[in-house]
Amino acid sequence: MSTNVLGIPTDEGMDISGVLYNYNVVKNVEDDFVVTVQNKDKEDGYIFQDTEDWSGKHGMRIQKVIPLPYTPIENIGEGSIKTTGTGTVEDATILYMYRWDECRNPQNNENCPGYVPIIPEIPNIDVYDALEDDAVDDATEETDKELYEKEKEEDTENRDKEEEDEDRLELAMAASENALTIANTATQASVLQTMNNATNVNSYYVAQVPGGVYRESISLQGGEVVDNKKAFKSLSQDKLHNTMIREQYQ
Amino acid sequence: MKKLMTIGLIFALAGCSLLMPKKVAAENIGITGSVQSRCTINTDTPGVYGNPNAYTLTTAPASAGQKPIVRVDTTLANAYNAQISYPTSFASSPSLGDTIAWTGAVAVVQTSSSDMSGYQAASTTTGAARTYPLSIAGTTWFEIESQATYGGGQNKAFPGGSYTAHVVAECIAQ
Numbered sequence: 001m002s003t004n005v006l007g008i009p010t011d012e013g014m015d016i017s018g019v020l021y022n023y024n025v026v027k028n029v030e031d032d033f034v035v036t037v038q039n040k041d042k043e044d045g046y047i048f049q050d051t052e053d054w055s056g057k058h059g060m061r062i063q064k065v066i067p068l069p070y071t072p073i074e075n076i077g078e079g080s081i082k083t084t085g086t087g088t089v090e091d092a093t094i095l096y097m098y099r100w101d102e103c104r105n106p107q108n109n110e111n112c113p114g115y116v117p118i119i120p121e122i123p124n125i126d127v128y129d130a131l132e133d134d135a136v137d138d139a140t141e142e143t144d145k146e147l148y149e150k151e152k153e154e155d156t157e158n159r160d161k162e163e164e165d166e167d168r169l170e171l172a173m174a175a176s177e178n179a180l181t182i183a184n185t186a187t188q189a190s191v192l193q194t195m196n197n198a199t200n201v202n203s204y205y206v207a208q209v210p211g212g213v214y215r216e217s218i219s220l221q222g223g224e225v226v227d228n229k230k231a232f233k234s235l236s237q238d239k240l241h242n243t244m245i246r247e248q249y250q
Numbered sequence: 251m252k253k254l255m256t257i258g259l260i261f262a263l264a265g266c267s268l269l270m271p272k273k274v275a276a277e278n279i280g281i282t283g284s285v286q287s288r289c290t291i292n293t294d295t296p297g298v299y300g301n302p303n304a305y306t307l308t309t310a311p312a313s314a315g316q317k318p319i320v321r322v323d324t325t326l327a328n329a330y331n332a333q334i335s336y337p338t339s340f341a342s343s344p345s346l347g348d349t350i351a352w353t354g355a356v357a358v359v360q361t362s363s364s365d366m367s368g369y370q371a372a373s374t375t376t377g378a379a380r381t382y383p384l385s386i387a388g389t390t391w392f393e394i395e396s397q398a399t400y401g402g403g404q405n406k407a408f409p410g411g412s413y414t415a416h417v418v419a420e421c422i423a424q
Contacts, residue, residue, distance in 0.1 A: 022360070052364040060367050061360040063389070 013104040015070035016047075018097040022063035025054050027087030032056075034084045037066075037094065040077030047076055059087060070099065288326040289384070289421030294391065295319040297417065299398075304407035308397040319359065320392045320419045327387045330421045335379040336396045337415035344411035349402040355395040356380040362388040383424070392419070 019039070027033045032055040039047040050066050081092055103112035110117070130136050297318030299307040309315040322332045336354025340346075358370045365386045373382045384390065394417045400408045 025364075054364045054367070057364050057367040058371065060358070062362065062364060063360050063391075064362050 012072075012074070013101045013108055014073040015099050015101065016068060016073055016076055016096050017070055017099055018068050019048065019050075019066045020064070020095040020097065021050075021066070021093065022061060023081070023092035024061045024090040025059040025087055026090055027054060027059040027085075029056065029058055031086040032084075033059075033087035035089055036082040037079075038082065039079040042075050042077045047071055054087060055085065061091075073098070287421060289322065289324040289330040289332070291332075291419045291421060292321045292323070293318065294321045297394065297396065299396075299413060299415075301408075305400045305405040306397065307408065307413060309395055310397070317393050317395055318417055320394065320417065321389060322384070322392065322419065322421065323389045324384045324421070325387050328383070328385050328424065330384045330423055332382045332384055332390065332392070333379050333418075333420045333422055334382070334392050334394060335377075335418040336394050337398075337417060338378050339415070340398070340413050341416050342412065342414040344409040344413075346400070346409065348400060348404075348406050351399040351403070352378070353397045353399075354378060357393050357395075358382070358390055359393040360391040362390070366390055379418075381422075384421075 019037070021037050023035070025033065025035065034051060034053050034055065036049055036051040038049040041047045048066055048068055050064065052062060052064075079094065081089055081094075083089055102108050103114075106112040106114035107116065107118075109115065295316065295318055297309050298314075298316035299309060300311075300313035300315030301307055302310075302313035306313075307315075309317045311317070320334060324330050324332075334356045336352070336356060338352045340350075356373075358366070358373075361367060361369065363386055366388060369382050369384075369390060372385075373380050375381075382390070382392075396415060396417070398413075398415070400406050
């Protein structure tokens with residue numbers, strides 16, 4: 001008996017108090033037909049068995065209520081309708097009557113007497129103890145101070161020497177790099193010169209202007225260009241001048 | 251002596267008065283009691299008339315009607331007859347000038363025991379009433395059909411309004 005079958009939660013605390021069933025029997029009067037509605041006990045045998053012998057009777061619809069002593073739902077096993085003889089059972093419905101004792105298991109509701117608040121399980125975490133780590137012991141082991149100082153001085157000397165070597169090497173590399181740069185520049189200039197020499201500019205020298213002379217064809221009417229005094233006056237004001245200057249940058 | 255005679259007379263009178271019959275006092279003492287019927291009737295489904303045409307009212311589901319279902323419970327076998335009658339008149343209706351033709355039927359549709367499956371076959375009819383001897387303790391469901399046709403065969407239209415009819419179900423001691 002599960003939640004899917006009953007349509008209600010089947011937690012501890014539910015008792016079945018009865019079964020109501022109905023079904024329709026289709027048969028001929030003269031035929032033997034026996035119908036048993038039953039529910040197995042999970043432990044052994046049956047919780048109930050209700051048998052109707054329809055032998056020699058008219059088939060029709062039957063509805064019965066089977067009262068049961070309060071039976072914990074955990075004990076109720078598979079239910080079935082068993083038939084023997086000639087006939088059929090149609091439109092069968094089986095309803096279980098129940099009561100719900102929520103506090104039978106106090107853990108069902110925190111308001112039930114005896115409810116024990118659930119304490120979450122705390123996972124066991126291994127705490128790293130650096131004091132028990134051999135590597136840490138080795139690293140923190142006490143050392144000979146003089147030996148340490150001597151090693152330190154040697155290290156310093158070695159480091160200075162290495163730095164000095166590096167500087168020298170850098171200088172040497174810089175000198176060779178400069179030489180290469182100069183050489184490259186000279187080479188490029190030489191290449192450009194060669195390219196220019198190869199360019200044929202003779203066609204420009206041999207071109208001839210028709211007529212040989214370009215004469216002035218524009219004549220100035222009146223023969224004199226007079227300054228625009230209005231404009232001059234206007235431009236002489238700082239404000240307009242400044243505005244024009246600013247407009248160049250907008 | 252005279253005194254003695256007088257005393258004797260007094261005693262004699264007293265003795266006579268004791269021997270004479272007294273006046274009788276009478277009283278009625280009531281005995282009360284009640285009988286709880288071992289047969290009860292309940293309506294499981296009320297009926298509804300459908301109106302498939304102007305001149306017919308019917309409980310047939312095909313005509314949007316609903317057949318009433320009556321449940322009879324008896325705790326004592328062979329003590330009662332269930333008598334169910336389909337309606338033969340309206341309990342309330344608009345004024346009807348013409349005659350109404352009533353038809354109906356009563357049937358057992360469900361029982362609480364296969365032993366009751368013979369109830370329908372064992373029943374008898376008298377007019378609109380059908381009588382079922384309740385030979386088994388238990389519950390029996392009866393379904394009633396009812397149809398009213400107006401117009402005395404001329405199929406006249408029922409006047410518009412509300413119509414009510416009653417099914418009568420009784421437990422009658424055998």
